[in-house]
Amino acid sequence: MLGPVFATWMGAVLTLVVFSFLLKENPAWRLVEHIYLGFTAAHAISMGWANVRNLAWTPITTKGKYYLVIPCILGLMLYARFTKNYKWVSRYPMSFLIGASTGMILKGIIQAQFVSQVKASMVHISFDNGFWPGLGNLVIAVGTVAVLFYFIFSTKEKHPAERHFRTLGRWVMMVAFGATFGNAVMGEMTLLIGRLQFLYGDWLHLIK
């Protein structure tokens, strides 16, 4: 019974200390910051050990999956960076990591970040179904093209119209940022409300 009560008190005190950062950086906050960093380091070591045991050692020794020795060797090679003469060895597993992960995403990235976006921007501009839907589609088409034009870096501005079109692209982005900022602030408020519910409900029992 003492365990959950202790955990609640611990959570509440740590929450208040973290909130104290809003007033000023202070020793209590510093202590919590270091506890947090320490805990996550310990957690990472524990997870790392579990991964080595569950994903490598056990399958190799009990299931005969000897090919798993290769990633183990690559992993060990990363530690070579701590030696002066064999530092270069660590670059090989690093290259492998970057190359493999880049290759894996190539499969979906053109579909997700190019084709789907282009397809979504090909809209039917018509005022038959009302003025606002038609205007909305016009804004999508012109806005998308203007923003894309803003991000073309390798052409010289030969005509003032190019600068104006780039400025339009910038304005479109700013309007979009304003809208998403408001949306994101709402999300942040939800997190704050969650913490306040914990403090007033689970800890102080002032609300149910």
Added chain:
Amino acid sequence: MYQGRGFILVVFVVLSGAIFYRIRLARTGKVPYLRKLAGVSAIEEAVGRATELGRPIVFSPGIAGLGGEYGAQTFAALEILGYVARTAAKYDTRIIVGIRIPEVLPIAEEIVRSAFAAEGKLDRYNPDDVRFLSQAQFAYAAGVMGIMERERPGATFLIGGFWAESLMFAEVGNSIGALQIAGTANLHQIQFFVAACDYTLLGEEMFAVGAYFSGDPVKKAIIAGQDFGKIIAIFLIVAGTLFATFGLESIVNRVINW
């Protein structure tokens, strides 16, 4: 059969071809022109301000790793780190780098060390100023915020892949009066940087600035090659919208779903 494979293949071949072609041209000495972005001057100004105030610079290359979809942002951030570190070394200004991803640490260390060596000030390089903080997102955020509060930097650079911690960093930097330069290609976070920082590199501007600072013709060629991709996208959107507006959606769908 999966629809649209043919179209994706064509786009892939054309985009890759454009990038390879520009790289080849750059290697023969035809380095593409890149327009100077306002962010370039802002970065120089921020380093200058920290130097004048006699305060350090805090640099965060974001929380993304080196591979995957977000890896390019980390590479662009490291490119900019190289320039910022070299300028800081030139003016004897301390630079503190907070790292989240373990694989980024040796690269960042090497970049900052090389920058100090290039300025002939290797003795001023402090390896402890390139710090691995934590792999956990919010522990890393707490670490960077703590560093900002304690070290009171004159300038902060928040450049790379950022997620929920972006506004935390930008707010703290703002409260301590640091000149803040931020940049990310994560669309859902740019608005926070725009609101709370002095200058924001919007999306691809970050990659262009990275290429601009590196001075590497190949990197500039990659940006120029990608520009070709954007021109294709503009063409497709305009053509697709016109076709759709005039009731020829079936043609657009047939092409895209090929």
